[in-house]
Amino acid sequence: MHDCIIIGSGPAGLTAAIYLARYHLDIALIDNGSSRAALIPCTHNHAGYPGGINGRDLLERMYTQAKSFGVSRQTATVTAIEPVGDTFIVRMGDAVAEARTVLLATGVVNHRPKMDDALHDRALEQGALRYCPVCDGYEVTDKRVGVIGTGDHGMREAMFLRGFTQDVTLIAPDAEHMLDESCAKALDDAGVERVDGPCGGYAIEDGGLAFDTAHGRMVFDSVYPALGSTIRSELALAAGARGTDEGCLVTDEHQRTTLPGLFAAGDVVKGLDQISHAMGQAGVAATTIRNELNTRHPLRR
Incomplete structure (x- = not known):
């Protein structure tokens, strides 16, 4: 039983993984290798890189940082999220994982x-x-x-x-x-x-x-x-979370969806589709996850 399963390892998912690992939580990071950030030839909006940075390079640096705190990434496509009481079953074809919380960071796909x-x-x-x-x-x-x-x-x-x-x-x-x-x-x-x-x-x-x-x-x-995009929110919507008319997930100021225990961050949530925004949402979500789990039973006993 993981404390949190993160679905998606773009900027939002990796940021959340770093935070949660540093909170000493048991997490699983699942990704199918289709982050939109990987398509960026060079971003100049990301603070701290005066000459800009390639999207794949940025993701690799973020994953290297996450690995330094014990995070490992599983390559798989999640096919369903099922709430069971106050926990979740996450299905990847025939494989199954369980967690107390889930963070969806699946982003969007441009047309x-x-x-x-x-x-x-x-x-x-x-x-x-x-x-x-x-x-x-x-x-x-x-x-x-x-x-x-x-x-x-x-x-x-x-x-x-x-x-x-x-x-x-x-x-x-x-x-x-x-x-x-x-x-x-x-x-x-x-x-x-x-x-x-x-x-x-x-x-x-x-x-x-x-x-x-x-x-x-x-x-x-x-x-x-300017052909629109597909918002990859179908897993959460099928599990019972509420979305906007466009398909973005509805969250509160702490990145909680309308389904208790299910969180969302990044482009799958309505807002500014920017790396900085996704990372900020991920930090908020991860900290809320940590605090909510702590109310269930004290951490680091």
Whole structure:
């Protein structure tokens, strides 16, 4: 019987593992190897790294730190979380683990443009394809930027990026744009160009990402897909926790979900999808877990 099972070893999961291990708790860290942070070519928003740091390098450093306090990571995909009294059964296919508490740090998965994986990864590594304007809008200052999206979400992403460069184009992913009058006016007032889709024929050309549109072939220094994401909250929702309409988990100020004993931190929770925010939530969750377990029976007897 573990004190806590952490599902996901991105920045939130690893931060929680460090905290809980240093609280002398018995924890299990389970991960399927798909942290979104691993896709970051170089983050400059993470304090303490003046030259920036690669996402995989950051995760490896965090895991090395966790290992120094006795944390080991199990590679597996969790298929179910089942509350049983005041404990939980965590299923990984035929394997089973038990814990007094569970912390879900499973994050989200970005919806990608329709391109092959090799091209996608190459474009991402070169900065021709980017997913987070909050993270790296600074890097596209005064460059030619394309945003693949439409509707309110596409408009808001294009308008956010307009704060970094005057050259922003919003391209509909499939056919004509779906923009109401207020969205169209906001884009027009900001000088954001609008181009209909569909988008296709992606390739790296002239140091940027090129693709076909209804207005011909276009090349951008960087392209941001504004296609939404899948929030990996299904395990908690199936167990009975409450989510928002978008699928984010609802938590209180201590990162408790509506299911007692189940906690959540990071991008799976509604909030700013940033490493710093995820780590802060994880610290709060881990400390609350420690204090709640201590009320059940004193720790370090």
